[in-house]
Amino acid sequence: MRQFEEHAPLAEVKTEFAIPEKDFNTAGKGSSELKNLLKRLGVDSVVLRRIAVASYEAEINVAAHSKGGIMYGTVYDDLIHVRFEDEGPGIANIEQAMTPGFSTADDLVRELGFGAGLGLPNIKKNSDAMRLVSVAGGRTKLEFLIYFAGRFE
Amino acid sequence: MILSDLVTLLEGEVLFPEADLDREVPCAFASDMISDILMCTKEPTLLLTGLTNNQVIRLSDMIDLTAIVFVRGKKPLQDVIDMAQERGLPIITTKFTLYRCSGLLFNAGLRSCKI
Numbered sequence: 001m002r003q004f005e006e007h008a009p010l011a012e013v014k015t016e017f018a019i020p021e022k023d024f025n026t027a028g029k030g031s032s033e034l035k036n037l038l039k040r041l042g043v044d045s046v047v048l049r050r051i052a053v054a055s056y057e058a059e060i061n062v063a064a065h066s067k068g069g070i071m072y073g074t075v076y077d078d079l080i081h082v083r084f085e086d087e088g089p090g091i092a093n094i095e096q097a098m099t100p101g102f103s104t105a106d107d108l109v110r111e112l113g114f115g116a117g118l119g120l121p122n123i124k125k126n127s128d129a130m131r132l133v134s135v136a137g138g139r140t141k142l143e144f145l146i147y148f149a150g151r152f153e
Numbered sequence: 154m155i156l157s158d159l160v161t162l163l164e165g166e167v168l169f170p171e172a173d174l175d176r177e178v179p180c181a182f183a184s185d186m187i188s189d190i191l192m193c194t195k196e197p198t199l200l201l202t203g204l205t206n207n208q209v210i211r212l213s214d215m216i217d218l219t220a221i222v223f224v225r226g227k228k229p230l231q232d233v234i235d236m237a238q239e240r241g242l243p244i245i246t247t248k249f250t251l252y253r254c255s256g257l258l259f260n261a262g263l264r265s266c267k268i
Binding site: 024025027028029031032035036045046049050052053055056057060112113114115116117118119122126 | 185186187188189191192194195202204206207208209211212214215216217
């Protein structure tokens with residue numbers, strides 16, 4: 001798996017979407033539009049679905065667990081970099097949050113079908129590199145890379 | 154299996170009139186948890202679910218659903234039906250349970266989608 005720092009080419013396209021807190025009418029729109037953009041650019045359908053799922057899970061996480069945030073997509077020649085930055089309140093225990101099945105989702109979020117505790121594991125599974133930085137009481141930043149050519153394993 | 158055969162088998166009701174019922178349904182997945190459904194990234198699939206909120210239609214943008222069957226007699230609100238119609242995504246409701254639908258479709262030869 002390659003590291004973020006090895007890549008510094010010019011971006012082809014940049015996108016930015018606001019993710020309001022607990023707004024499940026619009027949550028997911030950013031990921032949907034990102035997928036449509038990449039589809040027009042000719043990205044393979046299986047890779048597209050991986051990008052969309054990773055992005056959607058992260059977008060839902062920001063809507064469900066934070067005070068809102070922003071999703072930044074940067075498209076390069078051979079990969080996409082998606083970054084999510086929220087307004088807090090941070091993740092107390094990242095290792096626990098990464099454990100499949102662990103969830104802090106509230107009742108509203110669960111009623112909608114979320115809260116399986118698979119969000120972060122799904123993002124990790126579908127991406128070629130993922131980084132999550134957070135402190136309790138502070139902001140959370142999550143970013144991932146996915147190569148258009150398929151898996152580099 | 155063709156979608157119209159599936160509607161007959163499940164005694165389903167198609168929720169908007171111009172839905173494409175001639176499309177081939179290659180495989181299926183059944184769940185009421187969105188993260189579970191998002192495991193289906195390998196191929197377009199039919200979804201059987203009891204969830205009827207707008208995020209079920211939204212997730213079809215991510216994983217390419219061939220159609221959605223709402224089980225246990227559930228019917229989404231009109232704005233959710235409109236979202237499906239805008240996407241040309243056939244949606245069907247049936248009184249049968251998730252277990253019964255899965256059994257009927259499995260016996261009729263519809264395989265589970267790859268995850």
